[in-house]
Amino acid sequence: MKIAGVIIAAGLGKRMNSPTPKVLHRLCGNTMIGHVLNCLFQLRPQKAVVVVGRHVEEIIVHRASGILFVEQKEAKGTADALLSAIPAIKKFKGTVIVLNGDTPLITSKTLKKFLTLHNKKKDVISILSFIAREPGSYGRVVRDGVGNITSIVEDIDATGKQKDIKEVNSGVYAISPDAMHLLKEIKLNELKGEYYLTDIISIAREKGIKVGAYCIGSEDEFMGVNTAKELERARQLMKGSITKRWMDRGVSFIDSGSVFISSDVEIGKGTIIYPNVHLEGGTKVGRGCTIYPNVRIVDSIIGDGAIIKDSTLIEGSVVKNRASVGPFAHMRPGSEIGTGAKIGNFVEVKKSIIGSGTKASHLTYLGDAKIGKNVNIGAGTITCNYDGYKKHITIVENDVFIGSDSQLIAPVKIGKGAYIGAGSTITKHVPSMTLALSRAEQRHIEGWAIKKLKVKSSKLKVKKKEKR
Ligand code: UD1
Ligand code: MG
Numbered sequence: 001m002k003i004a005g006v007i008i009a010a011g012l013g014k015r016m017n018s019p020t021p022k023v024l025h026r027l028c029g030n031t032m033i034g035h036v037l038n039c040l041f042q043l044r045p046q047k048a049v050v051v052v053g054r055h056v057e058e059i060i061v062h063r064a065s066g067i068l069f070v071e072q073k074e075a076k077g078t079a080d081a082l083l084s085a086i087p088a089i090k091k092f093k094g095t096v097i098v099l100n101g102d103t104p105l106i107t108s109k110t111l112k113k114f115l116t117l118h119n120k121k122k123d124v125i126s127i128l129s130f131i132a133r134e135p136g137s138y139g140r141v142v143r144d145g146v147g148n149i150t151s152i153v154e155d156i157d158a159t160g161k162q163k164d165i166k167e168v169n170s171g172v173y174a175i176s177p178d179a180m181h182l183l184k185e186i187k188l189n190e191l192k193g194e195y196y197l198t199d200i201i202s203i204a205r206e207k208g209i210k211v212g213a214y215c216i217g218s219e220d221e222f223m224g225v226n227t228a229k230e231l232e233r234a235r236q237l238m239k240g241s242i243t244k245r246w247m248d249r250g251v252s253f254i255d256s257g258s259v260f261i262s263s264d265v266e267i268g269k270g271t272i273i274y275p276n277v278h279l280e281g282g283t284k285v286g287r288g289c290t291i292y293p294n295v296r297i298v299d300s301i302i303g304d305g306a307i308i309k310d311s312t313l314i315e316g317s318v319v320k321n322r323a324s325v326g327p328f329a330h331m332r333p334g335s336e337i338g339t340g341a342k343i344g345n346f347v348e349v350k351k352s353i354i355g356s357g358t359k360a361s362h363l364t365y366l367g368d369a370k371i372g373k374n375v376n377i378g379a380g381t382i383t384c385n386y387d388g389y390k391k392h393i394t395i396v397e398n399d400v401f402i403g404s405d406s407q408l409i410a411p412v413k414i415g416k417g418a419y420i421g422a423g424s425t426i427t428k429h430v431p432s433m434t435l436a437l438s439r440a441e442q443r444h445i446e447g448w449a450i451k452k453l454k455v456k457s458s459k460l461k462v463k464k465k466e467k468r
Contacts (some may be wrong), residue, residue, distance in 0.1 A: 002094030002117060004177075005040040007034050008081040009101025010053030010072035015226045021053075022225070023101040027235040028242060029262025029280055033226060035104035036236075037067070042108035043097070043115075050101070051081045051089045077194030080173075081185040092177055095119070098197070100171035102225045105235055105241075109216035118174040122213040125204050127152070128172035130215060131223050137226065138168035139198045141213055148204055149213035152198035156191060163253055169198060170222035179209065224392055238263070268304065286321070292310075295326070303339070317349075318355070339371065340461075352383075353450065355398065368410065370395040378422060380406035385410045397432070 013022025023033035035051070042049055045382070049068045049240050053075055059426030072084040080100060095115060099106065110128070118126040127149070129141045137153040141164050152169045153162050153462045162233035179200075185373060186199045225231050227299045234423035242263060245254040249270035253259055261267075265279045268287030278287065278296040285297070301318045302308065308319070309326030316333030319325055325343045335349045338356035343349060349365045353366040355373035360366060362379035369383045381402050383394040396402070398416050403422030414420065424438040 001119060002092075003043060003045045004047035004049065004089045004092045004096050005043065005045040005099065006049045006051065006082060006085045006089065006096060007033065007036050007040065007099045007101050008051045008072075008078055008085075009036075010051045010075055010084075011078075011082050012053070012075045013102075013226075014016075014230060016231070018228065025225070025231050027104060027231065028260075029236045031095070031102045032104040032231075036099055036101055036106065039106050039111065040097075040099060041110050043111060045097070046094065047089060047092055049085045051084050051091060051203065068210070075194075077189070078197035078284070079183050079195035082180075083183045083195075086180055086183075089177065089180075094174045094177070096177055096180070098171075098173040098175060100224060101327065103171055103222055104225065105223055106170075106172065106239060107217075107221055110221060113172055113216055114172065114214055117214045117216075118212065121212050122210065123174070123207045124176045125200060126212040126214060127201065128170045128173045128216065128222070129167050129213050129328065130219050130460075132168045132219055133165050133166075135163070135166055135168050137317040140165040141169060141215075143166040143167075143213070145155055149201060149211055151202035153191070154189075154196060154198065157189070166214075169188050170217070171224060173197070173200075179204065182207075250381055287414065292326070300331070303443055346464075366394075368392065369396065371396040371409075372398035372400065372416070374398060375400045375402070377402050378406065381408070381409050383410055384404075411444060 003133045003286045009023040011022060013117045015439065048066060049070060051070055052173040053072055053074050070084050070088050072081045097115065098335065114128045132138055137155045140158055141149055141153045142151045142153055142162065144150050146275045150168045162173035163212065183202050185203050186195050189196050201211055220237050223234050225234050239260060242261045243253060243259060246358065247253065252272045254277040259273055260278045264279045265283045267285045267320045269286055270288040273291045274293040276294045277291050281302050283297050285302045288305045289302055291308045295308050297314045298300050299316045300314045301317060303321035303323065305322040307320050307324040312326035313331045314325065314331040314375045317335040319337045320339040322339060323341045325331065325337060328346050329343050330348045332350040334351035336353045337343055337359060338354055340357050341354050342359040342361060344361035345358050346362065348366040352366045352369040354371050355375065357373050358371055358375040360377035364377055365380045365383060367383050367385040369445050375396055380462045384407050385391050386393065394408050394410045395413040397414060397416040399417045402420045406420050406424045409425065409427045412426055415430055417433045418430045419435045420426060421435060421437035421439065424436060426436055426438060431434040
């Protein structure tokens with residue numbers, strides 16, 4: 001089936017009461033329009049057109065190959081928005097599917113079902129409707145005595161009886177390109193000062209054109225977001241469906257309600273996720289991992305069997321199989337933690353490669369470093385990578401032992417198997433298998449403390465006499 005998708009997203013979104021264009025509000029890691037576009041792409045359309053308004057530049061951040069953006073100069077209603085898209089689909093032969101940019105929960109599964117019905121029944125125009133518990137501001141679907149749709153009546157124009165109708169318009173339409181000219185016959189709605197796309201139904205019916213309305217899918221899926229309150233409700237619904245999807249695929253949650261997972265995240269079977277975990281962006285978590293409470297992982301890859309301990313932030317990094325990170329660790333972008341490596345409490349790693357089996361267990365900063373395999377990095381080690389102007393590299397080869405409280409002043413290289421004595425400040429390259437020590441030698445002054453005590457007590461006696 002050949003389809004062209006048009007997403008109308010040029011409305012002012014006044015009811016959001018926000019400076020951000022409505023369709024750019026975010027939920028579960030993507031904008032509303034981003035979710036609708038992803039859904040459209042799953043239908044593999046021949047063409048994808050987005051109608052944008054005065055916030056055109058901001059919306060165009062979603063530019064992906066093949067999307068055509070057309071501008072609706074003034075927000076004069078949904079019919080006028082679709083009219084703006086006509087030049088972009090002029091030569092298209094197939095079915096035009098129209099979606100609202102403010103229905104982020106729609107699924108391609110339901111849209112496919114809808115398009116199949118539209119084609120099977122040979123309709124010229126079809127709408128997708130659903131039953132709403134509270135029809136609120138949705139357009140009501142009016143049917144005749146034999147059940148055929150005759151019109152859609154917007155809530156503000158509906159009579160008391162029409163307001164009671166529970167079947168409402170989802171804002172999803174399938175239209176044959178030949179029927180697009182009907183848009184020009186839609187008259188201005190005086191009450192709202194807009195041209196309603198919904199009026200295409202009554203116009204088509206009056207002309208004897210075949211029109212259908214298919215009541216499929218769930219109410220939640222078609223939720224139209226017009227206010228901040230509705231956005232939060234949509235977010236909660238999407239959040240719930242994402243965690244449910246991962247539970248169905250063998251992921252365990254302890255208090256799933258407190259966990260946030262972006263729509264593009266992937267999680268392997270057997271992974272356990274504790275409360276207040278945020279998995280964002282394109283994060284991929286492997287199989288059999290444990291993610292403890294208050295962890296946030298953004299755009300990162302976590303290997304199979306890895307353990308991420310409490311209150312850890314991982315951004316743009318790779319944690320390989322069976323590695324352990326945290327508690328209270330920070331992986332900054334460009335870091336890679338090797339297989340079985342351990343990054344412990346209060347350790348910050350920035351743009352550094354940590355070899356397999358290496359341990360940095362406590363209070364350490366590793367920046368712009370390349371650390372080999374099976375290295376022991378003692379507590380309080382710091383790579384001094386910044387001289388105030390430039391960043392410099394630290395290289396630590398395999399099997400090195402770095403004693404606690406050492407500073408490695410980059411650029412510097414520690415050769416394979418070398419030892420750095422605790423408390424050293426290393427400024428020169430250390431050859432392989434060497435012990436480097438840079439601390440001052442310890443001196444003992446015997447009896448020094450006794451002399452100090454004597455001086456102190458004689459001074460106290462003088463003071464007491466003076467007081468008297
Ligand atoms: C619309 C439908 C209503 C349906 C509901 C489903 C009309 C008149 N009403 O109402 O029947 O039940 O969606 O959620 O169509 N837009 C433009 N240009 C404009 C105006 C709107 O591109 O000039 C876009 C908006 O950005 C939005 C979509 O069209 O993505 C729907 O507009 P909105 O104002 O949200 O319509 P609703 O009142 O929700
Ligand atoms: Mg709406």
